[in-house]
Amino acid sequence: MKRFTLLLVAMFPLTPAVGRAQLFTTSALTGDVVDGETLTGFSQFVAPYILPNGDTVFTANTAGGEQAIVAQNEVAFLTGSQVPGAAPGVNYNVFGTLIANDQGDLALLSLFDGGPISPANDRGIIVRESGTADLAVQKGDAVVGTGDTSDTLGLMTYDSAGDGTFRSTLAGSGETTISYLPHSDGSPQKKIIATGDIVDSNQVTETNTVSTNASRRLALYARKWSPFVTGSTALDVAGRTIPTNTGLLESGNSGFGLPAGTTIKDFFVPKLNDADQVTVFTEYHGFVSGTSVHQFQIDDTSVTSGRSVAKTGDMTPGLGGHEFNFFSNFVANETGGVALFAAASPSSPPANATSQFDPGGPQAGVVPVEGVWFEDSGGTLTLAAYNGQQASGLDAGVTMQQIAFPAFNDLNQVAFKTHLAGPGVIGFQTDEALWATDLNGDLQLIVRKGDLFDVDDDPNTEDLRTINAIAPIANSAGTGGVSTSFNDAGQLAFTLNFTDFTSGVFVANLVGTTLSADTEPDGDVDGADFLALQRTNPSLIPTWRTEYGSGGSVIAASQQVPEPSAIALLLLSTVTVATYLRLKPASQCSITIPAES
Template sequence: MSLSRCILSSVVLAALSFSTAASGDAIRAVALTTRTITDPQIDAEGRTSFWVANLPPRLLAGEDLGAFFTTTAVVDVSSPGLYAERQLGFVERIAAPSDQPPGLGAGFSYGTFSQMHMNDRGDIQFTSAVQGPDVSGVNNEAFFVVDRDGVARLVFRENQEFLPPIWGGESAHFRFLPNHQPSLDEQGRVTFAAYPTTPGTFATRILQEQSGQIAVLDDVVTVSTTTGPTRDDPPQSSLLEVTTMSINAVSSASNGNVVFAASLVPRADNNTQFQTTNAIVRSHADGMLSPVVLVGTQIDGATVSSIFRPVMNARGDIASLVSIDGPPSTRGILRASEGHLSWVARGGEVAPGSEPGTTFAGIDSVINLNEAGDLLFLAYLDVPGSTPDEGGLFLDRPGMGIVSVARIREQAPGTEAGAGFQFLRSTAAAINNAGQVAFHAELSATPSNRNSGIWATDRHGNLQLIVREGDMLDVSDVGEPADFRTISTLSFHAGGGGGTASGSGFNDNGQLAFRARFTDGTRGIFVSNAVAIPEPATVAILLLGITAIGVHRRARRTR
């Protein structure tokens, strides 16, 4: 479907100008609404995308249905959907429940929207239920992409028939794994796991789609009888198959290579010393699979007993949270780089850069791995003389070791004395390819209306407050009376933890997109440049856009 048919409304927002707050940061207002909206994602050029929920609007005293965005440009609030800035400052609705989806015939329409990913170049992948002729519970979900040029395409629909090249000319139907999240890489490829409904064919497969063409990764993993991961088939090798409903936690790197955790069973036609086991498996450019590590592998005297979601970058570095056999049983973070396995951190080990005697009490999660190999993770600490559950966000940089980004009970930058971080979540933290970290956190020893905020590090690693509950944002137009609204809640999209190919509200330039809800019930999408270092070309584009559009707008933050 063409962009002209997809777009029901085009909005020119005064989003190209900034004003500087007292702290030296600039915040750009993107959208303001009375509806429920999702956390925004942001691409390399600072353009955002977000959902407007299919829920009744909350009308405010003295407002009407036209008060969706700011008074600079008005769209119909009665039509929810997926919105994006196809050009900086131009918000367009690119998918709505009443639209006919691409790749489906007359009588079909989108239903309920869910998962969305936006890559650095502005492609958007999303999941939607579909409505139409002969739609049932086995074929009502589909993946779609709207590319950077605004062209929409169907990626895959459940129970869609196609001809996998690996099955000797027999067609197959596939169903998605429950709650599975596809990933979108920087070339526009969509990677997802599905299982075939063809009788007698059981193994879950990894599928990759690009520009309408679908490829199926191999389902055979060659495991060496020698120790350590290897790509080369030794004289003594064993063939293991990926088994039914076993693939989980698929992560895709920005170049399309894939890593996942899976259960493996020996091939029936292959005599092997291996029994069914779990493993981290990665793909290669030719579609072949090889193991990274198997459950039962010993590394520096520690035995891997279970595996969680792995992540991988384009150069092939892999990291994963794993369980380690006792005594005592604990968790650790395993890194694989150039065929070498090593521990990043393990429960019970000394925590670098911490107080004397401090150890990792437990490793909570691997958050993500950037293209430079920087690894962000959340861990809890055992600090002598301290109360339990102290922990924080940590960054492991190749050749530099582990450094602390933020610690529970540590003084939060930009806040009054005594205000410390109280609660950190792995799902609310992100790392970009410049090594900057952004996160949302709750505070202790603060008033209830000021007890959370968003922080990020600059290019030098200095942690700065971006925005905080209780702050006031001026969302008025230039020439209009100031319209200060008090923030009641904040959030931002940290990404799905799917490697570098997962959408995020924090781009490589350090721009951070966030959602704010105000005390009057309105909600808004905003972009902060507090820790951003814009390229000269970006500045030129902004100045040109301001001149060409002739619209100037301000968005200030005060405390």
């Protein structure tokens, strides 16, 4: 789907207004039929996923009153249908956690119903590989290596190697275990760790986070307790079979970019990428105390290096006079880049400071500023946006509020949703927006609630609908065995709901990869390329039509769309634009009318 702005030229001065041009594709739309199921709406709460090849995975309602999970234009799961591998009459009831790996294989946690179902066996995890689904584990099944059965189930990871993990509470002992999922290739279920296990001569009392990668390694968090010590923690990193001694990083460690005289007190939420890098929250204490986001390079037996991405007290890039004081969340991509959501406070607030920021930028106030930072392709930590920032491209005084945790891809681009506040912003009508950075790290507006949006992929027609809601995106980098809405081709999947009660799943193409029609080449496809192709390779003209306007970032620069006066409009009504239309293919011509504020 393409939007291009038609520049109307007159001999009279015209008042400019800003229009936007952008490339989108529609993945699914209300009324579409997939595998005989008519789709009637898309979840406002469950983010769509996108695969490396641009295919999407999403949840939709159907005309039959069921819920479907659609993957690569197939209905992968449908409520009310038989669960494969379960007893006859056991059906999908309510879908829970869903993970899609890079190959498009799926792992799903689902509630069940039907005749044979009771509270003792009313949920399970289904793995769908190469288009075939099978029940991997069901509540009430024996948990291998424990001599007990599962009382609860939770899907943890499902990675690009096709390996997954799940957490369960044991019915008899009440202990918590993390195990590998059995798979259709014959791989058996295997216990990884359980509370009550003895690791490094200490008893494990808590284990709640695990991350896996394609190298068949994992990182997990375990809190350990011994009758003879107050307590200790460890980030355990090992191969697929955990040996007795696994504590590679533990409380009491020092170095790795920590301030001098300090040691690690605790680790939280390790995330592992395919480059065998583990990124974690670290709490440290000693000569100074604070928290940091750390990244470690690991192998099966050791930590080979480590670095501090950001820590308490560091000056915050892009916010002069501020320093980090709290880290809320982070994501790490496959190339080792990190994006984080953090709070920053003034380094030296004045005694009479009362405000956090003004429309032009942050002041040294008393209220912490929350924002998103990311490491660019050069490894430099960069500010993407902060609460209270002037919203780029919008009216003066319109600011970003309630910035959501970001998605992050291997091109070091971040994407996130925000609320808006300020002049002309109407609550529940124009108060949400979706943003992403381009390859230069500059923040660009993708869509805004209240905008007219063309849902038709046909370049010769338009179907404009008013955006009523922007659903959340998956706030991840697609590493560690979780899914993403933002792939490494720069494609961002998102769901929009419209005022006519329709909805759809769409993909914004935020990076031009290889542009076949870029003849110069200069990183974009424009009229000069068209003239060259006419002379040298007319067969590529259809490709030029598709790629026209694309560049290193196809979030096109804002163009000035004249807003003519009444006299100018009268004159323009007598001037034909046929000459202009002959110079551009019909597929590239449309008029963008700025929405009223």
